[in-house]
Amino acid sequence: MSFDWSLIWDNFPILLQGAVITIQITVMAVGCGFFIGMIAALANLSRFKIIRLLVKCYVELFRGTPLLVQIFMIYFALPMVIGQSINPYVAAVTACSINSGAYVSEIFRAGIQSIDKGQMEAGRSLGLTWAQTMRYIVMPQAFKAIIPPLGNEFIAMMKDTSLVSVIGFEELTRRGQLIIARTYGSFEIWTAVAIIYLVMTLSISQLVAFLERRYNIK
Amino acid sequence: MIKMIDVHKSFGKNEVLKGINLHVERGEVVVIIGPSGSGKSTVLRCMNYLEEPTSGDVIVDGMNLNNKENINNVRAEVGMVFQRFNLFPHMTVLDNITLAPQKIRKSSKADAEKIALELLEKVGLKDKAQAYPEQLSGGQQQRVAIARALAMKPKVMLFDEPTSALDPEMVSEVLDVMKELANEGMTMVVVTHEMGFAKEVGTRVLFVDEGRILEEGTPVDVFEHPKNERTQLFLSKIL
Numbered sequence: 001m002s003f004d005w006s007l008i009w010d011n012f013p014i015l016l017q018g019a020v021i022t023i024q025i026t027v028m029a030v031g032c033g034f035f036i037g038m039i040a041a042l043a044n045l046s047r048f049k050i051i052r053l054l055v056k057c058y059v060e061l062f063r064g065t066p067l068l069v070q071i072f073m074i075y076f077a078l079p080m081v082i083g084q085s086i087n088p089y090v091a092a093v094t095a096c097s098i099n100s101g102a103y104v105s106e107i108f109r110a111g112i113q114s115i116d117k118g119q120m121e122a123g124r125s126l127g128l129t130w131a132q133t134m135r136y137i138v139m140p141q142a143f144k145a146i147i148p149p150l151g152n153e154f155i156a157m158m159k160d161t162s163l164v165s166v167i168g169f170e171e172l173t174r175r176g177q178l179i180i181a182r183t184y185g186s187f188e189i190w191t192a193v194a195i196i197y198l199v200m201t202l203s204i205s206q207l208v209a210f211l212e213r214r215y216n217i218k
Numbered sequence: 219m220i221k222m223i224d225v226h227k228s229f230g231k232n233e234v235l236k237g238i239n240l241h242v243e244r245g246e247v248v249v250i251i252g253p254s255g256s257g258k259s260t261v262l263r264c265m266n267y268l269e270e271p272t273s274g275d276v277i278v279d280g281m282n283l284n285n286k287e288n289i290n291n292v293r294a295e296v297g298m299v300f301q302r303f304n305l306f307p308h309m310t311v312l313d314n315i316t317l318a319p320q321k322i323r324k325s326s327k328a329d330a331e332k333i334a335l336e337l338l339e340k341v342g343l344k345d346k347a348q349a350y351p352e353q354l355s356g357g358q359q360q361r362v363a364i365a366r367a368l369a370m371k372p373k374v375m376l377f378d379e380p381t382s383a384l385d386p387e388m389v390s391e392v393l394d395v396m397k398e399l400a401n402e403g404m405t406m407v408v409v410t411h412e413m414g415f416a417k418e419v420g421t422r423v424l425f426v427d428e429g430r431i432l433e434e435g436t437p438v439d440v441f442e443h444p445k446n447e448r449t450q451l452f453l454s455k456i457l
Binding site: 116124132 | 296306307308318322
């Protein structure tokens with residue numbers, strides 16, 4: 001079997017465009033997921049049981065079902081309920097964000113819990129409110145603690161975005177499929193796709209390692 | 219200054235405080251002693267509602283802490299020093315001290331820093347303003363913690379076993395700062411095992427055991443003529 005390099009070179013620009021879309025959707029999903037997760041984690045500290053219960057339901061639901069199913073639910077099932085079709089881009093970002101938020105909220109929860117209780121007590125004893133103590137004292141320390149697991153989530157989400165190809169959304173994986181449908185170059189194109197993913201995830205690893213050094217995480 | 223009226227506190231089924239009544243006057247240095255698990259730290263932590271009593275009233279400077287709106291106001295007036303220092307590790311010493319005055323008293327950064335540097339000088343750590351807590355020894359950290367509490371210009375200072383987590387050679391540097399505060403007339407409530415400190419600067423000593431104040435009086439009364447059997451037993455073990 002021969003490896004046809006020209007197949008890769010000819011289609012490389014198309015794959016790179018797909019990679020850019022993969023990056024876009026990943027950054028948006030992780031960005032939104034970050035805020036959803038942070039809010040969910042803070043809500044989980046509420047003294048109201050009903051709010052904690054809602055957060056728990058959210059986390060269990062989106063962690064306990066496949067992302068693929070969630071994408072189908074949002075793209076195919078939700079429009080039947082609301083009577084309006086959903087743009088695949090919106091569906092893809094929404095599904096990935098909500099899914100990522102569930103994981104990130106657990107990361108935040110662990111990060112907040114890892115901060116000594118005495119920090120909250122010291123802040124409150126000075127007269128700071130709960131929110132001020134969270135903002136100035138607990139969260140900055142929790143952020144540092146969660147950089148490594150957050151990096152993992154970023155990498156996992158980048159790979160998981162390949163699932164949105166099933167709703168015809170043309171990110172990297174879908175572009176690969178389309179090229180192969182035209183050229184039958186499975187071996188060459190999947191190899192190229194895999195390497196592009198690898199380059200992107202390794203870049204994130206490097207970024208996380210840089211942040212860890214910068215914030216001096218032991 | 220601080221009044222506690224029939225304060226009870228339970229953790230689950232475990233009743234830790236069984237009716238505490240006490241009155242701390244302005245300028246007093248009240249030392250609370252007692253065996254571990256006696257509830258003495260809980261008494262202190264109820265004074266600024268870090269622990270909310272199960273029942274009873276805590277009134278600080280005329281403000282009843284039953285009213286939730288008073289809690290943050292009272293805490294701003296009541297400084298607290300912890301056994302484990304609880305400095306903020308992600309901030310410099312200077313930022314540790316200036317955070318609360320800026321956020322609560324709305325002091326300008328420059329004013330807050332000026333006061334912080336004065337306080338650091340007072341506790342002998344002016345050269346450590348830009349250091350991070352982890353670069354300091356335990357005794358230095360505790361002195362920063364005292365400066366942090368003082369920056370809010372509190373009317374009362376609460377000390378929760380401030381020297382218990384320190385290496386022996388660092389105890390005196392912290393006690394010296396506390397003695398200086400007492401001599402300046404600061405109202406203080408101190409939970410401690412340092413009987414020498416209690417004798418020297420305490421105006422009143424309370425012996426707490428099993429959630430009750432079993433004995434109180436001047437240091438001479440309590441240390442030299444303890445009336446309660448349990449006080450006698452406790453003192454015989456530690457003196």
